[in-house]
Amino acid sequence: MxxxxxxxxxxxxxxxxxxxxxxxxxxxxxxxxxxxxxxxxxxxxxxxxxxxxxxxxxxxxxxxxxxxxxxxxxxxxxxxxxxxxxxxxxxxxxxxxxxxxxxxxxxxxxxxxxxxxxxxxxxxxxxxxxxxxxxxxxxxxxxTGLSSTSVSVGTLAAHAVFDFGAKTVLIIGISGKIGSITAKNILAKPHIHLIGTTRQHHSDLFATYPQVQMEPYQQRYTLVQQADVIISATASPHYTITKTELTKWIDEKPRLFIDLAVPNDMDPHLQELPHCSYLNIDHFQQLAKTNNKKKQGYAQRAEVVIDQRVSDILKELRMHDVIADLPQMKEKGIESFVYSLRKTDSYEQMDAIVSWLEKWVNNA
Known part of the structure; x- marks a missing residue:
């Protein structure tokens, strides 16, 4: 091939x-x-x-x-x-x-x-x-864990959502690159209600996933009240969520705030509020680096498996050739084969064949 x-x-x-x-x-x-x-x-x-x-x-x-x-x-x-x-x-x-x-x-x-x-x-x-x-x-x-170890920030953020046990997730800036990737990963798991805010009026994402509830960006604090996890991934020059404003809207329900923007979209002081957890892009990038190192280790294991399986494939194909020649081999007999070993190209080649034959005879 x-x-x-x-x-x-x-x-x-x-x-x-x-x-x-x-x-x-x-x-x-x-x-x-x-x-x-x-x-x-x-x-x-x-x-x-x-x-x-x-x-x-x-x-x-x-x-x-x-x-x-x-x-x-x-x-x-x-x-x-x-x-x-x-x-x-x-x-x-x-x-x-x-x-x-x-x-x-x-x-x-x-x-x-x-x-x-x-x-x-x-x-x-x-x-x-x-x-x-x-x-x-x-x-x-x-x-190996080659396929199960995530390195994408969007995928890692989605896993954080799943680990939190969220039933309702709000993504501020859902139509952006990171927001849409994260949304697609979250939507892969059923029974999560996903709400998105965007300043744009159209996004291909929502033609593909009409179950996403779209709301105006200006309603974000009202929507935070409904959500278990709030993700922000916009290009806004100002915070989308601030600690001062948030205190006016939230109750004691545990919430996870995930900031995937650079520079930060959310006020880092959110984590000082009771019942609020906060993760930013640095957390996920570090996790991605750690996972990538793991993947490199898994990849080395995979290479070993691949080498062995390639050898198995080559042996299978070669054996098919041998089986096709079996009728002629039977006619010539094993004695003729053994004496023909003198014609091999080198001692090393002959020794390898003879060693294999001896092992085969002793185990027969």
Missing amino acids: NCISITYKKAPLEIRNRIAFDQSEIESFYTQIDGQCVLLLTCNRLEIYFEIPMEAMEEQLCQFKGLNRDDMMPYFATYTKAGAIRHLARVACGMDSMVLGEDEIYRQVKEAYEQARTLKKTSYTFNTIFQMVMKTVKQIKTQ
Whole structure:
């Protein structure tokens, strides 16, 4: 198996846009390729796994997209044989992603393989490789914390909401980048009532999540009364919540205030109020750094698993070749095989085979 990879690591967005495929192009491309082929497309990468010679695929890909091969070569990363299998495993596990250990790529790899299989662009070799890689991903998810350890500030803030046991959450500045990311993470868990304030009248977020209760920014203190957790993530030059004003509105219900803005959105003195807890962006950035160090450790474990599984895949493919030759082996007999060991390339090669045979005979 060979692989051509065009990703965010070497190719800027302009190049990735030029090489991107739409759905109709994918099927058309498959019809033009001889042999097995799997085309993986995500927002940050295009990868082709194939069995024809590398140069032939480079030429066909560029010709199909109307691009000059020489111009595109600096953006290609190429892998062959065991290297291609190992790269596929790392990609599917999220080891090659912008966010280390992200889960979405596994689904994308699986769907790419299933589409190629449906279009009859895979046979024994690719089916074995992709199916064993899928099992490798599941093994890594089970045995390491690579995918379960969050490093995104928005995700970490959402986990703080969950840990607090919040039933109602208010996000001030929900239509901003951090606010919308945090909202999406919170909405992933059912039974949380989410309220958002924004000075804007439109946001794509709320077309996707109509269950979000939108209110004017000016009503934020009234809304604080309803909320268990209050998150602020605006670009306001002034505090969105101050200690002095807040004392006029809140009762003794425990509340968590989360400030995700730089500079601070909330008055840090909020934490001096009874029943109020306060976390700011520094807390989550430090937590992200700690988690990232953990992820690096988990990634090292994952690399060990990947190396072992790549070896297993190569053995499985090689055994398939041996089984195909069994009838001829039976005809020649074991004696002929043993005497032929004198023709091996080196003593080390012969010794390895003989040692394995001795171990096999003694354990038979």
